[in-house]
Amino acid sequence: MLTARGTPPIKDRAGRNIAWIERYCRVPDGRDVGKPVRLREWQRDILRGVYNQPTRRAIISVGRKNAKTATSSFLLLLHLCGPEARPNSELYSSALSRDQAAILFRLAAKVVRLSTDLASVVTIRDTVKQLYCQELGTLYTALSADASTNFGLSPVFTVHDELGQVKGPRHSLYEALETATGAQENPLSIVISTQAPTDADLLSVLIDDAKEEHDPKTRLFLWTADNDADPFLEETIRQANPAFGDFQNAEEVLAMAEDARRMPSREAEYRNLILNQRVEASSPFVTKSVWLENGGDAAELDGTVYGGLDLSETNDLTALVLVSPVRGVLHVESTFWLPEDGLAERSRRDRVPYDVWAKDGYIKTTPGRSVEYEYVARYLVDTVFEGNTVRKIGFDRYNMRHLRPWLVKSGLSESFIDDRFEDFGQGFVSMSPALRFLESLLLNARVRHSNHPVLTMCAANAVVKRDEAGNRKLDKKKSRGRIDGMVALAMAGSLAEADLHAAKVYPVDVSKILEDVH
Numbered sequence: 001m002l003t004a005r006g007t008p009p010i011k012d013r014a015g016r017n018i019a020w021i022e023r024y025c026r027v028p029d030g031r032d033v034g035k036p037v038r039l040r041e042w043q044r045d046i047l048r049g050v051y052n053q054p055t056r057r058a059i060i061s062v063g064r065k066n067a068k069t070a071t072s073s074f075l076l077l078l079h080l081c082g083p084e085a086r087p088n089s090e091l092y093s094s095a096l097s098r099d100q101a102a103i104l105f106r107l108a109a110k111v112v113r114l115s116t117d118l119a120s121v122v123t124i125r126d127t128v129k130q131l132y133c134q135e136l137g138t139l140y141t142a143l144s145a146d147a148s149t150n151f152g153l154s155p156v157f158t159v160h161d162e163l164g165q166v167k168g169p170r171h172s173l174y175e176a177l178e179t180a181t182g183a184q185e186n187p188l189s190i191v192i193s194t195q196a197p198t199d200a201d202l203l204s205v206l207i208d209d210a211k212e213e214h215d216p217k218t219r220l221f222l223w224t225a226d227n228d229a230d231p232f233l234e235e236t237i238r239q240a241n242p243a244f245g246d247f248q249n250a251e252e253v254l255a256m257a258e259d260a261r262r263m264p265s266r267e268a269e270y271r272n273l274i275l276n277q278r279v280e281a282s283s284p285f286v287t288k289s290v291w292l293e294n295g296g297d298a299a300e301l302d303g304t305v306y307g308g309l310d311l312s313e314t315n316d317l318t319a320l321v322l323v324s325p326v327r328g329v330l331h332v333e334s335t336f337w338l339p340e341d342g343l344a345e346r347s348r349r350d351r352v353p354y355d356v357w358a359k360d361g362y363i364k365t366t367p368g369r370s371v372e373y374e375y376v377a378r379y380l381v382d383t384v385f386e387g388n389t390v391r392k393i394g395f396d397r398y399n400m401r402h403l404r405p406w407l408v409k410s411g412l413s414e415s416f417i418d419d420r421f422e423d424f425g426q427g428f429v430s431m432s433p434a435l436r437f438l439e440s441l442l443l444n445a446r447v448r449h450s451n452h453p454v455l456t457m458c459a460a461n462a463v464v465k466r467d468e469a470g471n472r473k474l475d476k477k478k479s480r481g482r483i484d485g486m487v488a489l490a491m492a493g494s495l496a497e498a499d500l501h502a503a504k505v506y507p508v509d510v511s512k513i514l515e516d517v518h
Contacts, residue, residue, distance in 0.1 A: 012048075012051075012052055013052060014044075014047045014048040014050070014052045016083055017051055017082070017084065018047055020078060020082045020083055021037055021039060021077075021078060021082075022036060022037050022038060022039060023036075024077075024082070024115055024117050025037040025073075025074050025077060025115060025118070026111055026114035027114075028070055028073065028107045028114065029070075029107070030247060031247070032247070037074065040243070040246065042242040043067075043071060046058070046060060046071070046221050049221065050188075050190075050219055051084075053219075054186075054216075054217050055188060056187065056188065056189070056217035057189045057191065057206075057215070057217065057218045057219070058188070058189070058190050058191070058218075058219045058220075058221065059191045059206055059207060059218065059219070059220045059221065060221045061191075061192075061194065061195055061203070061220075061221070061222045061223070061276060062194070062222075062223040062241070062276060063194065063223065063237075063273065063275060063276040064273040065243070065248045065249070065253075066223075066241055066242060066248055067247060068192045068193070069161065069192070072093070072104055072161065072192050073104060073107040073111055075159070075190060076091060076093070076104070076131075076157070076159060077108060077111060077112070077118065077122075079138075079157040079188070080133055080138050080140050081118065081122055081135075081136065085133070086136075086138070086156055087136050087137055087138070088137040088138065089136075089137075089138050089139075089156040089157070090138075090141075090153065090154055090156060091138065091139065091140040091141070091155060091156065091157045091158070092140070092143055092153065092158050092159070093105070093140070093158070093160075093161055094143050094145070094158065094159070094160050094161065094173050094174060094177055095142070095143070095144050095145070095161045095162060096144065096145050096165050096166065097144055097145070100144065100165075101129065101142040101143060101144035101161070102129060103161070104142060104159060105129040105131075108131060108140070109124045109126070109131065112124060112131065121133055121134075128141070129141065129142035144173075145172070145173045153176070153177065154180055154183050155177055155181055155184070155187065156181070156184045156188070157187070157188050157189075157190075158178075158181075158188075158189045158190070159189075159190045159192065160174055160177075160189065160192070161193070162192075162194070163191050163192075163193045163196075163202060164193040164194050164196040164197075164201070164203045165193070166201060166202045166203065167196075167197075167201055167468070168200065168201060168202065169201065169205050170202065171202055177189075191203070191206060194272060194273055195207070195276050195278050197278060197279060198278060204278060207220065207222065223239065223241065223242055223276060224239065224240050224275065224276040224277055225239040225276065226239065231260070231271060231275055232257045232260070234250075234254070236275065237253060237254075237274065237275065239275075240277075241274070253274060256270055256274055262289075262290060262443065263286065263287060263290060263439060264285070264286070264287055265284060265285045265286065265464050268466075269466070269470065284462065284463055284464075285435070285439070285462040285463065285486065286439070286462065288460065290442050290443065291442070291449075291456065291459050291460075292451075293442075293445045294445055294446075294448065294449055295448075295449060295450065295451040295456075296448045296450070297448065297450050298331040298332050299324070299326055299331045299448070301322055301324045301388055302388070303326075303389060304324060304389055304391055304496075304499055305322050305323070305388040305389060305391065306322070306390070306391055306392050306393070306394075306492050306493075306495040306499075307321065307322045307384070307392070307393035307394065307488075307491075307492050307495075308320070308321045308323075308393070308394045308395075308424070308487070308488035308492035308493075308495070309393055309394065309395045309396075309488060309491075310395075310484040310485070310487045310488040310491075311376075311395065311396060311398075311400065312337075312484070313399070316338075316482070316484070317336055317337070317482045317484045317485075318336065318337040318338075318376060318484065319335070319336050319458070319484040319488040320334070320335040320336075320379075320380075320384075321333070321334050321335075321455070321485060321489045321491075321492045322334075322335075322388070322390075322492065323492040323496050324496075325499045325500040328446060328500065329447070330441055330446060330447045330448070330493060330496065330500060331448045332447060332455070332489065332492075333450075334449070334452045334454065334455045334485060334488075334489075335364065336363045336364065336454045336484075337363070337364045337371050337375065337376060338354055338358070338363055338364075338365055338366075338371065339365065339366055339367075339368055339369050339370050339371055339372075340366060340368065341368055341369040342369055343355050343358060350482075352457060352481065352482075357453055357454055362453055363454060364379070373403045374406045374409075376403060377403060377409070377410045378406075378410055380393075380410075381407065381410040382410075385412075390420060391420075391495070392420060392495045393420060393422065393492075393495075394421075394422050394423075394424035394492065394494070395421055395422070395424060395491075396424065396426055396487075400423075404417060422495065426473065426487070427473060428467050428469075428471035429471070430494075431473035431490060432471035432473065434490040434491065434493065434494035435464065435472050435473070435474070435490055436472075437494060437497050438490050438493045438494075441493065452485075454485060455485040455486075455489070457481065457482065458484060458485035458486045459486055460481075461481040461486075462483045462486040463483075474486060474487055474490065
């Protein structure tokens with residue numbers, strides 16, 4: 001076991017542990033990489049809260065980039081080969097995925113490699129994600145929920161990394177580790193994570209229980225922004241980020257705040273990861289102001305054209321969005337169909353002026369009470385393919401089987417259909433990069449949608465849903481109304497991405513802008 005040589009005797013346990021960390025550990029990454037660790041006062045408060053009183057579980061929840069994982073690695077080494085080490089003990093960290101599990105292991109391994117003293121007593125086993133102190137017989141192993149694990153474990157120290165990613169109130173790996181400590185005297189678990197999205201998630205349950213002080217051996221260290229505070233002010237950011245302006249890059253965080261202010265699709269992520277608030281993952285995709293910034297008149301489509309086709313079930317909105325990249329800008333032409341019968345009734349029910357839009361030519365109607373794909377097929381053949389050079393049209397495979405026979409009947413060959421129509425998945429894998437690209441274009445005012453009222457309605461209704469990895473898709477179930485036009489626009493934009501990147505972007509005439517200003 002390493003002791004903090006050269007330091008005066010320290011009476012309290014936390015002070016001894018702080019001195020050991022600062023004597024032996026090195027900063028594993030960032031601007032101070034390789035330098036001796038100098039714990040900030042808020043980090044010292046965590047160690048005092050954990051080690052100067054009986055503690056079974058410590059919950060540390062703070063915003064992103066406040067060295068949560070680095071702090072965990074220091075505590076881990078403290079129990080592996082420092083004054084908290086117990087001979088022949090088992091130490092574990094848990095995470096939802098192999099990648100997440102590897103993060104804590106890699107940081108702890110870096111600390112060891114950067115410290116001559118630690119490297120002399122700790123063996124790094126990269127292939128199995130283990131650290132081993134031969135002198136004491138202590139062994140640390142990184143575990144993940146997606147790996148097969150033999151639960152013959154007996155941990156004396158455990159780190160539950162990013163437990164906020166667990167959805168729901170239970171998690172098998174967490175429970176396996178927490179119930180495996182029966183043979184140990186005074187085991188310690190460290191839960192370290194940004195907050196979970198909802199009150200029903202495991203981390204939220206643990207935090208709320210700790211707030212009620214039901215367990216006198218549970219310690220809670222929570223930094224979170226007030227829900228009613230302005231989320232974009234620096235003082236609000238500081239509430240959840242004790243390292244703001246220190247080793248957390250203030251400029252980068254403020255840039256994230258500005259992005260979230262302009263684009264609500266990023267606000268939920270910003271509130272959760274930066275402000276450490278409980279926030280549902282779904283959020284609006286585009287603000288009204290950003291949408292209007294892109295509302296200039298689109299050029300008449302010519303040259304290379306791409307499309308997105310969102311086919312309705314029977315009586316819902318069918319959307320066709322065509323786009324053409326012109327000088328680095330995406331020019332948009334939108335067409336929508338609804339059934340003619342019951343249009344006024346639908347307008348009253350949805351509180352949307354479909355009937356007025358149909359009268360003004362913004363919506364095409366088809367006879368009967370359902371959208372007849374015969375009319376959609378004729379429009380595609382007689383207008384779209386006849387008047388444009390169409391490279392690809394993306395479609396949702398579900399209803400394409402009903403449209404395809406009408407395309408053939410309208411004169412398109414099977415081979416032509418296979419060549420020009422592309423199956424575009426509606427899940428996270430396909431839609432996340434499509435939304436990321438469309439969002440980038442909108443933020444940089446590189447879309448011209450002509451303020452088409454139906455497409456504008458779809459944009460106002462569009463809500464995104466996220467998976468555990470942060471991928472996004474448009475969520476029709478959570479949206480406030482029809483979003484078919486935005487689905488079609490995302491597909492069309494994604495297909496046009498390569499051409500848009502290749503298009504020559506002409507330089508802005510700054511002098512002309514200044515003339516306009518003055």
